[in-house]
Amino acid sequence: MSSATPTIEKPPYRVVGTRPIRPDGVDKVTGRAIFGADVRLSGLLHGRVLRSPHAHARIKSIDTRAAEALPGVKAVVTGHDFPDPQNKVAASGEGTVNLRSLAHNCIARDKVLYFGHAVAAVAATTPNIAEEALKLITVEYELLPHVLDVREAMRPDAPLLHDDLRTNEMGQRAETPSNIANHTRHERGDVNQAFAEAAVVVEREFRTSMVHQGYIEPQNGTALWNADGQISVWCSTQAPFDERNQLAEILGMPVSKIKVTPTEIGGGFGGKLSVFLEPLAAMLSKKAGHRPVKMAMNRAEVLAATAPTSGSYIRVKIGADKNGCIVAAQAWMVYEAGAFPGSPVDAGAGVIFAPYRIPNVLIDAYDVVVNKPRAGAYRAPGATNAAFASESVIDELAEKLGIDPLEFRILNGAKEGDRRADGPVYKRIGFIETAQAAKAHPHYSAPLAPSRLDPEGKNPAIKRGRGVAAGFWFNWGGKSSAWASLNPDGTVSLIEGSPDIGGSRASIAMQLAESLGVRAEDVKPAVVDTDSVGYNDATGGSRVTFGTGWVAWRLGEKLKQQLKARAALLWEVTPDQVKAEAGVFSCNGRSITLKELAGKLDETGGPIVASDTFESDEYGPGFGVHIVDLEVDTETGKVQILRYTAAQDVGTAIHPAYVEGQLQGGVAQGIGWALNEEFVYDAQGHLLNASFLDYRIPTALDLPMIDTVLVEVPNPGHPYGVRGVGETPIVPPAGAVANAIYHAIGARMTALPMSPARILEAQGKA
Amino acid sequence: MARVWIPALLRGMTGGQSEIEVAGETVGALIDQLEARYPGIRERLVEAGRLRPNIAVVVDGTRSRQGLRQPVSEQSEVHFVPAISGG
Amino acid sequence: MNKIPVQACINGEAVVFLCEPNQTLLEVLREELGLTGTKEGCSNGNCGACNVILDGALVNSCLVLAVEAEGKSITTIEGIAGPNGLHPIQQKFLEHAALQCGICTPGFIVAAKALLDHNPQPTEEEARRWLAGNLCRCTGYDKIIRAVLDAAETLRNT
């Protein structure tokens, strides 16, 4: 349950802040909602992908003749069936993607770069036949040396993944090829001098493993390349418009020929921002005589060959003066990009010291390719790795200075006017308020939560501890378009293009309802295909309730203006004389309800519709501060979370239940990352744990209730004060858990996951 | 004059200077002025007439979508930062 | 391959279908019978998205062969709501916002139904233990557990 900490008087909203049942709810609790794998088309074929068993190899030849001859097989494709796009950079989520890399990631050309890299695909009348056909494809590989570790990959003698990759340093390309794709540096002041003068300095190095978003619905895509050259794609995606652009480039077709219909989506967390199967399904459809082809990954494929997020190596050094003021901070960060450049290391560098006011800063960030799947975005991409490192060091500094860890964070916390470590000055932010809310929460002053493993308190091997950590995320505004039409019964149909991944139909409809003056239930939202609504950026970057919600607010205002004009017509006054309040229009003692007015559309000039498109830059970042109590079984190394509280400046919570849900979900993912989750590769680069049995995400039994504190500091840049909330909550947990483990067992954990084996090792028991 | 923060990796071109006052009404104009003083610096920021795709410009604390056309004022503070990616 | 005829009772209706000997119940429900409310998250018994109730027992339909359904009674998510509307578990999932993306929801609701059929008054710990076979990546389980405990109370009072 949530305790709200109202920091300012909220306007008297009627809809905003309530908890209506989501419009798509009944379909989702009865099994009627159509997810990607539920799409049915007549004459449907089933596609399967042949994947590389090697981490790095040259493809000498592919023989598909036997597969093509198998009865029931309708088409086989390899990399040679696709055009080779230029190096071109396109928008993807909050960032960018190189379309040539993406094309080569969807299906290998001359080289496979990781275990699971697609090399061929088959469409057949049944999934079984397609599966059989894969076994009949012969691929001749020439094995190449591979590299899995980022720091090894940086060495000049490391095996190269791409002969043409040169290190980019702010627009300067190195002379010789390298696995280091990019180097970024942020520098302010003089860290060396500041460290020399500091009273306390802590320096440590940290490692984290590649982890996966772990959405429960595997990637899928159904495509029909019609005989008239029109391509229709149905898929589970966070970004239908980005995917349309990607498909256009990968297939060599204009966007006007491509329509992407987003189905319901079973989780994404950044992992469904780009295409994997869709181009293969489209090309198979074309080759199979324009029959629709459906493809879906199995769990092993999802884990081995989609877009997990980077493992990393991070060195952090922070110094403070004797009063506890941080004087300098330095970080050296290397992130695995996987097989193609583009790890979220720059985001990591942007967030690593973001909650704090620090006069001297030096951050070096390296994006390095290795023979693993192409790294993608995962909820506040790059930030959890970074905060694990920095928040561990912050905790240690506070301890050395003898200052309460939350007090230390408040003392050094950034506020409006302070400079971010990467340069720019903060506008209105709510970090201090959030840290204060966490400090004031009963959890922080309560005794440690009771043990679950040892309720009687008799086992000396069970040790308990409490930890805290902070986190930051940029958030994003992005472009949104939508339209709305008023129905004769006073309800509104709202047509939007933001896939609803966690209840956004509700939070967007509510903003239109608030501005127009109708009930939430009176707005009927629909998420439609790319031909049926204007451009929308991805559902990602915590932007939809902010950005698409903003458009919904404007649509409500536009409808209201038109209704005022209709009322003015009835009363023979001018529209500006008409007042609108909570769905009632009035002027000089006369009044008419919105419903009545909607019933008079025909006699006052016909239908009323509104459309709009908008992008705001005023999204503002979000901060979270988390508190965790946990226990460690020092004999087995097992950690059990006992109590968890997450405080966050959420702006205005439109639908508080879904805001709490975002915090709770982010925390759960962060705890999984902290304690269990990691990709395990053998020396040959084969992924060893490509199942939910071995890649263990938290279950209901692993977690307690997750208490949330919604610190509502309204965002001045949004009509209802909305701020993105989805990503920040995954940032603090790893640091908070590491600090709690330290306070339980007295050992600093410097690698994720903090698995039982590592905990035993940290205690010298391995 | 607007104050431009020179990215750390370009300070080799400005003799180590990290902040430079430059006249101009848009980000593009500021870069032209910088180029006049520090030849070669434009190329590091601009490609094919646009900001490089992995660089974003932040003016007065807000990341701009207008790139080189972003207006700046006399008091503006301008940063070139990596275009981050999110999920 | 020769197809085998199977007779079963699905959501209260007698159904006859043909299946291959190696087809799973999940595949047949989804592909042959069009009951796509039962979801596939892993196909190897680790996520619970495919939960159905088979003769009163909660099973992962991806681990059950379709031929094993012969003569059995099966409840899928499509059979949970009654003629008068949503089942209290479904209603409580909506009221508590116990779903975000909703892909795990059918499995959780079927599993919760099986739990409450067995144990009308579960403790939080018992509910967590029972539902530990169902993975949800969105919610952190908090609201799911609350919805199930609240539904149990509603059911006890009706």
Ligand code: FES
């Ligand atoms: S699909 Fe059956 S348990 Fe996951």
Ligand code: FES
């Ligand atoms: S609501 Fe998305 S997996 Fe449970």
